[in-house]
Amino acid sequence: MQLVNYYYLVRSFTIEFYLGIIALVFATMGIWVGWRLTERKSMEVGLHLKQFPTPTLPEIDSGTYGISKREEEVLLLIAKGFSNQEIADKLFVSLNTIKTHSANLFLKLDVKRRTQAVHRARELKIIP
């Protein structure tokens, strides 16, 4: 009895149900893509152009304190208040990777904490 009832219910809602699911999935994807695009600039460089580092420009070091591209991305996201996990998600890498980047960052900036890194990086005009 109940099975029949349930089946009937599912059948009667099948069209709207699947349409709803599909709409939801695409909406989520759209939001996702939009969200990612708002963060693009540095990320596109990191994601698509990372294999073409510094086309004959080695002297830029003077301003970056030896901070690599990836490290600077992390630095910017830290400055925006994101957690390591959130940064990892944004950059499609693992949490451990972000930890490594931030650790190297702290070495290069000679600081011990992320808040300190942000403060210092701002002093050094590395970030706005």
Added chain:
Amino acid sequence: MQLVNYYYLVRSFTIEFYLGIIALVFATMGIWVGWRLTERKSMEVGLHLKQFPTPTLPEIDSGTYGISKREEEVLLLIAKGFSNQEIADKLFVSLNTIKTHSANLFLKLDVKRRTQAVHRARELKIIP
């Protein structure tokens, strides 16, 4: 026996010992005071510029987001990259107190992390 021994020891070292102690205490105090004074300026600026303009003016809230004097001090020190422990030492209160202040701060700024708080506070022009 032991009491006598101890007494003798103290007596024999009394002059240099006490002079050393006193010198040490004062040196420590001097360093300490000097250290605190170097941080005074920015702190007082931050405090006085934003906090005092409320003599019988409850509507100024629109600018401070209900952030109290102490909370703003903590906020400024967080923005400078200090740890909670360092802030506690600077303000002569316990670590727990700073945690409480920062927690309340995060509620008022609607954030979850200190880096986020700094970012947000800057957006809101609460801190430079």
Added chain:
DNA sequence: CAGTAATTCATACTTTTGGGTGAGGCGCGG
């Protein structure tokens, strides 16, 4: 004077960060 806000502190617990180390893959320059 009762009520409220601010400040202080504690205890206990969870999450986030940071430190140290090792390691594999990739591109570039000698």
Added chain:
DNA sequence: CCGCGCCTCACCCAAAAGTATGAATTACTG
């Protein structure tokens, strides 16, 4: 080809940060 820097990731351990709750004190206000 080899080394180097960069990026990636893992594991472990320790410290710092954050959450939740309760509470005492002071001070101002209606």
